[in-house]
Amino acid sequence: MHPTAASHAGAVPVAKPQESVRPRHLTEPAAVKWLLITAAVAFVAILIVLPMITVIFEAFRKGWEAYADALRDPHALAALRLTLLTALIAVPLNTIFGVCAAWAITKFRFRGKNALITLIDLPFSVSPVISGLIFILLFGAQGFLGPWLQEHNIKIVFAMPGIVLATIFVTFPFVARELIPLMESQGVQDEEAAATLGARGFRTFWKVTLPNIKWGLLHGIVLCNARAIGEFGAVSVVSGHIRGETNTLPLHIEILYNEYQFTAAFAVASLLMLLAIVTLIVKAWIEARMHTGK
Amino acid sequence: MALFRRRKTGRALPGFGLTMGYTMLYLSLIVLIPLAGLLLKSAELSLGQWWEIISTPRVLASYRVSLVTALAAAAANMVFGLLVAWVLVRYRFPGKRIIDGLIDLPFALPTAVAGIALTTLYAPTGWLGSLLAPLGVKVAYTPIGITIALMFVGLPFVVRTVQPVLAELERETEEAAVMLGARRWRIFRKVIMPELIPPLLTGFALAFARGIGEYGSVVFIAGNMPMKTEIAPLLIVTKLEQYQYDQAAVVAVVLLLISFLILFAVNALQRFVGRGIRQIA
Numbered sequence: 331m332h333p334t335a336a337s338h339a340g341a342v343p344v345a346k347p348q349e350s351v352r353p354r355h356l357t358e359p360a361a362v363k364w365l366l367i368t369a370a371v372a373f374v375a376i377l378i379v380l381p382m383i384t385v386i387f388e389a390f391r392k393g394w395e396a397y398a399d400a401l402r403d404p405h406a407l408a409a410l411r412l413t414l415l416t417a418l419i420a421v422p423l424n425t426i427f428g429v430c431a432a433w434a435i436t437k438f439r440f441r442g443k444n445a446l447i448t449l450i451d452l453p454f455s456v457s458p459v460i461s462g463l464i465f466i467l468l469f470g471a472q473g474f475l476g477p478w479l480q481e482h483n484i485k486i487v488f489a490m491p492g493i494v495l496a497t498i499f500v501t502f503p504f505v506a507r508e509l510i511p512l513m514e515s516q517g518v519q520d521e522e523a524a525a526t527l528g529a530r531g532f533r534t535f536w537k538v539t540l541p542n543i544k545w546g547l548l549h550g551i552v553l554c555n556a557r558a559i560g561e562f563g564a565v566s567v568v569s570g571h572i573r574g575e576t577n578t579l580p581l582h583i584e585i586l587y588n589e590y591q592f593t594a595a596f597a598v599a600s601l602l603m604l605l606a607i608v609t610l611i612v613k614a615w616i617e618a619r620m621h622t623g624k
Numbered sequence: 625m626a627l628f629r630r631r632k633t634g635r636a637l638p639g640f641g642l643t644m645g646y647t648m649l650y651l652s653l654i655v656l657i658p659l660a661g662l663l664l665k666s667a668e669l670s671l672g673q674w675w676e677i678i679s680t681p682r683v684l685a686s687y688r689v690s691l692v693t694a695l696a697a698a699a700a701n702m703v704f705g706l707l708v709a710w711v712l713v714r715y716r717f718p719g720k721r722i723i724d725g726l727i728d729l730p731f732a733l734p735t736a737v738a739g740i741a742l743t744t745l746y747a748p749t750g751w752l753g754s755l756l757a758p759l760g761v762k763v764a765y766t767p768i769g770i771t772i773a774l775m776f777v778g779l780p781f782v783v784r785t786v787q788p789v790l791a792e793l794e795r796e797t798e799e800a801a802v803m804l805g806a807r808r809w810r811i812f813r814k815v816i817m818p819e820l821i822p823p824l825l826t827g828f829a830l831a832f833a834r835g836i837g838e839y840g841s842v843v844f845i846a847g848n849m850p851m852k853t854e855i856a857p858l859l860i861v862t863k864l865e866q867y868q869y870d871q872a873a874v875v876a877v878v879l880l881l882i883s884f885l886i887l888f889a890v891n892a893l894q895r896f897v898g899r900g901i902r903q904i905a
Contacts, residue, residue: 352714352795355802356795356798356799356802357714357715358808359808363715366707366710366711366715367711367715367717369707370704370707370708370710370711370712370723371711371717371719371723373704373707373708374708374723374726374727376752377704377772377775377776377779378726378727378729378730378776378779379726380745380751380752381738381741381742381745381776382729382741384741384744384745384750384751385737385741388741388744423650427646427647427650427651430642430643430646430647430650431643431647431651433639433643434639434640434643434644434647435647437637437639437640438637438640438644440644446647446651449651449655449656450651450655452655452659453655455833455837455880455883455884455887456659456837456880457836457837457838457839457857457860457876457879457880457883458837458838458839458840458857459837459839459857459858459860459861459876460662460837460857460860460876460879460880463662463860463864463872463873463876464658464659464661464662465658466864466869467658467661467662467665467869467873468657468658468661470869472867472869473661473869474661474664474665495654498654499654499655499658502654502655518637521637522637525637525638530638531637531638531639532639534637534638535639553731553732556731556732559734560732560733560734560735560736560737561734562734562735562736562839562840563735563838563839563840563857566839566840566861567861567864579734580734580735580736580737580840581736583734583736583737583740584736587740587844592744595740596740596741596744599734599736599737599740599741602733602734602737603733603737606729606732606733606734606737607729607732609732610725610726610728610729610732611725613728613732614725
């Protein structure tokens, strides 16, 4: 396996513990067992749960009114709109790409397949900041295409197109990475049978492949969406931080926090945390479906 | 060029040209051309200029801060990640499913949210910061704070790579070891651990590589003092804000090289360890 091959959530296979009680001679003494459980739970509580409680606590510190005000703020609403719009463009584009790439890679044999998979994985090993930087170097005023763009009055960086591009880059591999191993394991028999029976290409995909991969596809889309909405570093570099115009929700949080408007910052953060929790629940639900078959 | 050209296999499935063409086009436009632009930009400078940029104390310090904190966080996650994975796979206890689900939170939670929450928690006035302050431990705005943020971000990488391997371990091997009279601790060290080393290394590498490039969760808690708590990604942002594009590009290329090197080194080590185990067995 290539080193970058499994470098994110979607690619990591999900452990399905076979729920069975281990015989006494194959497990630790009860005291050791409960000590380990306590240590693990305490670790997760401190590292992961405590920050979540902090978000809620700080968001409601000044009561419901202040919380609601922070969310009703026109700049917050503009940021929410931009964030949703960005995800609405980036996620479908990466989904179409992911399906195409997985079809080409898993249904055919060709040379250079592993190299192609490595290249698709590349954005996962690039720092978010660098993911933004590359678009500045390409489209910025001093960039390769900068003068041409200025002549034609096209703004890409420090504007919405740049934010969308950077988001597409950081979420690029999610759907493809999810589908490639899944479709690889399913082989080509079903599709070949359909083709033998006279089904055309798109019909084969729609009627045969899609039902087989729907949960995996959904899993990839959910993770892609979570990252698209939450991306900070890459978007921060290309955004230009213009309030009400090029601020996404994560950037809005940063501005509020740096202005010492902690309650407002955490109120907006609580919104994103809620979204993350919903993502986790949907993800767990999909994974349960994947393992029971249909 | 024969690369990416389909081999004749007699398969009847359609759509290779279309899907492959689109894949290559989209990959080139979004990933390959922009990354090539970065390399091109940094190639405009001579080797001497490269060295001049990289060897400044501030740049070197930022690499050191990023490397040391990412290394410490990945190492800590190897230990705690193994503990959490072990408990989740081997034992039953109330709340287990919730803990299992929460492990993925760092993947789903926007890094900025994690950043401000951890900073508030570990600031001298925060819930944990105020407990640690009397002990003389400062977390927020120090490298320890950066390490904790990177532990948060990296934990799922280790847990989620170890968990499936642990769940698939053959019970028979352990049975045999018991028959031969081995004690529990010895079985863990001699029978179970060797199987877990490859996934632990993979998880370590993924967490390490992610930690080196991480930005959002770190900038708030880091304090961002040049030479002390300034991470390399932040230095890139600073250089960009000062319109020093070529310097930013050079710092970025070296950072990219470092994370690729780590992934390759661990991959090589992986193969070495894998061969070693097979030779012993």
